[in-house]
Structure formats: structure tokens, C-alpha cells
Amino acid sequence: QDRPGAADVPPIGVGRNCVVDRAIIDKNARIADGVVITPEGKAANLDADNYFIRDGIVVVPKNAVIPAGVWI
Numbered sequence: 001q002d003r004p005g006a007a008d009v010p011p012i013g014v015g016r017n018c019v020v021d022r023a024i025i026d027k028n029a030r031i032a033d034g035v036v037i038t039p040e041g042k043a044a045n046l047d048a049d050n051y052f053i054r055d056g057i058v059v060v061p062k063n064a065v066i067p068a069g070v071w072i
Helices: none
Strands: 023-025 052-054 057-060
Touching: none
Parallel strands: 023 057
Antiparallel strands: 052 057
């Protein structure tokens, strides 16, 4: 499941103590521990590096990596 030689890359899936609200997590996404994903307080349509928001839904695309402790 892990990429060889990448100790700082989280495993595929959603880590421990994460909050996911109104979001779509695509195939092979890697979300580290303690991440909060919510569209609250953000524009209804937004493009960012490892995610985007469409019509108030956060989308984490295929193969994206979200580091530990990030608030989206």
C-alpha cells in the first residue's frame, strides 16, 4: 500500500482522527492522521493544489496526498 522509500507519505485511505464532511475522496487518495476536510467558510467553487470544491462539495482527486494535521 505504501510507496517504496517514502517514509513521510501516508498509506492509501483516511488516517486516524480525521473529520470528513461533505466530501468525495477519490481512488488511491492518501489522507494522513488528524486532517479536517469541510467546505465550511470556503467558496462554493475553488481550486487548490490537492483538492477542489464544486457546488459546496470538497473533492480530493485520485492519487492526492494530504499531509497530517491539514485543515481543508
